[in-house]
Amino acid sequence: MSKKTLPGVTRRQILSFSAASAVLGAAKAANAVSLKGTPVWSPFDNSPPPQIDSDGWVFFNDAEAATVEAIVDRLVPADNLSIGGKEAGCAVFIDRQLAGFYGTFERLYMQGPFQPGTPEQGDQSPLVPQQRYRLGLAALEEYSQSTYKKSFKDLAGEQQDEVLSGLENGKIALDQPRFKHQIDGKLFFAIVLKNTMEGFFADPIYGGNRNMVSWKMLGFPGARYDYREYIGKHNQKLDLEPLSISGGDAWKIAKS
Numbered sequence: 001m002s003k004k005t006l007p008g009v010t011r012r013q014i015l016s017f018s019a020a021s022a023v024l025g026a027a028k029a030a031n032a033v034s035l036k037g038t039p040v041w042s043p044f045d046n047s048p049p050p051q052i053d054s055d056g057w058v059f060f061n062d063a064e065a066a067t068v069e070a071i072v073d074r075l076v077p078a079d080n081l082s083i084g085g086k087e088a089g090c091a092v093f094i095d096r097q098l099a100g101f102y103g104t105f106e107r108l109y110m111q112g113p114f115q116p117g118t119p120e121q122g123d124q125s126p127l128v129p130q131q132r133y134r135l136g137l138a139a140l141e142e143y144s145q146s147t148y149k150k151s152f153k154d155l156a157g158e159q160q161d162e163v164l165s166g167l168e169n170g171k172i173a174l175d176q177p178r179f180k181h182q183i184d185g186k187l188f189f190a191i192v193l194k195n196t197m198e199g200f201f202a203d204p205i206y207g208g209n210r211n212m213v214s215w216k217m218l219g220f221p222g223a224r225y226d227y228r229e230y231i232g233k234h235n236q237k238l239d240l241e242p243l244s245i246s247g248g249d250a251w252k253i254a255k256s
Helices: 011-034 062-075 090-099 129-148 157-169 185-201 210-217
Strands: none
Touching: 062 090, 062 129, 062 157, 062 185, 090 185, 129 157, 129 185, 157 185, 157 210, 185 210
16 A cells, blocks of 8 residues: 655655654753753853952952942941941942943944934943943042032032932033043933942842842842742741852751
């Protein structure tokens, strides 16, 4: 008896389907074999935290670092709930991020044309974060010296708040022709505010959130890999000690 093909399906197609099925079957078998052993994996394969060997500043110079520390301390002031942004390491976090791929936007498309966009389109500036900070801090220093005859870091807290508020609402312009360094003040303030918040709440492995201060304040348990024991415990205070991505004593396997 002769073999018949399905209506509309040629023998060539059937052979192609069979070959494809064989390939898929082999691939599944290969994957199954590889999973019998220990998977080849290590943390941060695709996005490693910056490896900093020095305790000093990596991107900022001392003057820039002092200004950033003054800014983050006003954005996250110390109170009865938490330490301030400087002590929490927010400036260190920003410094390390600027020294890495974030500082150059190397993972983003950064080709023109560059033109003002709608709020929905987001940031359209050609300046990468390293340029924004370098220009912004220099322009801020020029503004502070011309207005108060002092560096920003030496201003009283109320004066620093006044300047930062002016940058945020656009009343203070850092792109004035009289300044050697020019940048849109709102653009500069926005990135500093964003990075400060990231530094305050991010995993301590990135340099900020020192001693997991913000996590302890919020009651966030951190990077624990297994929450099954707590799924059914609704509206209960768990009092779990926060755990960093870098691990802790709870991750260690006791040797027999």
